[in-house]
Amino acid sequence: MTADGWNVLAGARVATRLPAQDLDRARRFYAEVLGLEPVDERPGGLLYRCGGVDFVLFRSTGASPGTFTQMGWEGVEDLAAVVAELRRRGVVFEEVDVPGLRTVDGIAEVEGNCPSKGARGERGAWFRDSEGNLLALGEPVL
Template identity: 35%
Template sequence: MLTEAHAVLPASDLKRAQEFYHNSLEFDPAEEEEGNLIYRLSSGTGFEIYETSNAGTAQNTQMCFLTDSFETDMAWMRDHGITFEDYDFPGLKTENGVATIGDTHAAWFRDSEGNYICLTEAG
């Protein structure tokens, strides 16, 4: 049966994406193949970034990072140049980049390729 899933993100400029994830999140690829970067996190999960002209066209969350230290990680990310988005939609309003839904906190940012990435902590 299905045992694991990971995100696959598009990049119009793979080198720029690699620099973003290195400089902003201190991630380096575990593997590099032609046109593809593979990242592995300490939890055993991971994600891929591949080069395509379709990058930046999705207007939805494409990947979430889960954390148990939301405020600390958000501050660290801001210190590394990440800008969090603000939203005011029916059912979702952020304050200083943070949405609180029950006991869950979430915040969204875009990577260098325009992909929407979420940071979230369940309460």
């Protein structure tokens, strides 16, 4: 609760919305590459559910700048194996080399950059979907 007692959003669920200029292309990418199928759809969007959390791909005339992580999967087990399988399916992982964050073969040891749930850090990897959205994978370092 804030100092003035306002916490209307605290009980609401957070849901990610990702733009897609070509919804059919995005559907194919999420199905064929990531193995995900929508749980609901409308003419302008696709609803996905992973680990009990929803995200939406929506038809948009605008494109994501892809300059920051827009969505991520946390709690990935065996990140190296997942990265290898996604590479086999055609995914290109981002290589990052900035102060405090450097990938080696597409995977970074993330220390202190973002809070972890019961872990001392995280190993991370980033890739773009068919629409240019920057997505992340995270494996906790216990």
